[in-house]
Amino acid sequence: MNAADGIRLDRENGVATVTLDRPARKNALDQAAWIALRAAVEKVADDGTSRVLVLRGAADTFCAGADVTAAGAQPVHPAVRMRSITAAVLALHTIPLPTIAKVDGDAVGAGWNLALACDLVVATSRARFSQIFARRGLSVDCGGSWLLPRMIGVQRAKELLYFPDLLDARRVYELGLLNRLVEPDELDETVAELAARLAAGPPVALAQNKALIDSAFTGTLAEAIARENAAQLVNFATDAPAGRAAASAKTTPQFEGTWQL
Template sequence: MTVLRTDDADGVRTLTLNRPHRKNAIDAELWDALRAALEAAGRDRGVRALVLTGAGDAFCSGADISQGLSAVHPVYRMRTLTEVTLLLHELPVPTVAKVTGVAVGAGWNLALGCDLVVATPRARFSQIFTRRGLSPDCGGSWLLPRLVGLQQAKRLALLAETIDAEQARALGLVTWVVAEDEADAFVDGLTARLVAGAPVALAQTKALLDEGATATLREALAGEARAQAANFATADVREAYAAFADGREAHFTGAWAVPGTGAGRRKDEE
């Protein structure tokens, strides 16, 4: 059985954690598969949005501890987790977590590492680490205080409480709660809107917002200026202006369109 399913449709790549018999707990094989899949998605210009979800009745129950402690030193095991976390956060396309069932520990932090989170009413979340004698990983210690503030982050991490989808939404940890039978259609519609967006502008916007969490105003303004220069160098800005004038929807490609740079340019460089 493939531990990670990859499906492509209309510019959307869906990665499905596929160990439903273990509620998609992540073992060494799945960590390696996730790392390879995220690396591939970051290189593929055909991918305009990415969905992360789980097979069966769970999103992800965290790291798989069913086989007990590993003989591999934790320093080496954590290296893979770190690489996966960074690849997910730094992916240049918008990412959506579709959460049904449990999302706990590293699984919840992978969901939080996505740009948008869609959950169903039966979703349940927990920073379960302290119940296992551990502390947060996969970016949880960095994400939680930025998303919910320090006190609520400490509540979630120290007490390892389980909260439901509506509680998570009230805290700003879930973007939408959608009925179970509507979740697939909702995510399809959401990703279609993201795919229709200007890819360079979306990548710049995502990076600016992520960097802005720790930037000064002066640093943020400098970043915005650099981002706009990159945006104006695409055909998408002209297309947006033309579409506005024509009263039609714009068709964005992210193509490079600086005057005088067309000579000798290959199609795959656009």
């Protein structure tokens, strides 16, 4: 991926790392970067080799959100810009791979909601977060209105949006919006370990787990169980045989994610 567009893509051992790479702008994303982010995520989804995606920011910041300065200088209608942002967020949220946001430094506005669009969020103790929109005369975007109430409840979600304070990582962890809170020198190792474990997991089963959880608020218990049963039938002909054989042999299963019939 062309780093000139503000997005860098690296892949190794089944782990795809997407880096928001505009450090001069604190990794705030302009329209070209949003378009490149979507392209990078879709490329990972389609490559057939990646098992997990890690989203990170270059240098000492995760993401300062949308680059509003660049937006004002571009002769592009705001609706067009918002479509580019929406497409990138949806691509990240719906990619059928486990995703990890690797957060160091600030994650504010759209930057924080990009992190929340990932399945797991790992942050350092020096990370800071804000739903900064109201401070800019804006309402929440990038999926925050859907993600936050599901994660922390309606009242706390409204509080974060009404009072756009800069929160330290400890407070965000206490709210339940971080999976891991680590010291800066532990971040690389922690994320690498989580990514390696996910990359070694059964890819089809994990993708189905992700889809099942993401649809959990959109139907009845009976409908959820029906979706679970349909997913399990796929697993029976994919990685479940390897898991069953490894359990019998007391060995570590090697999951390939391939159809066995």
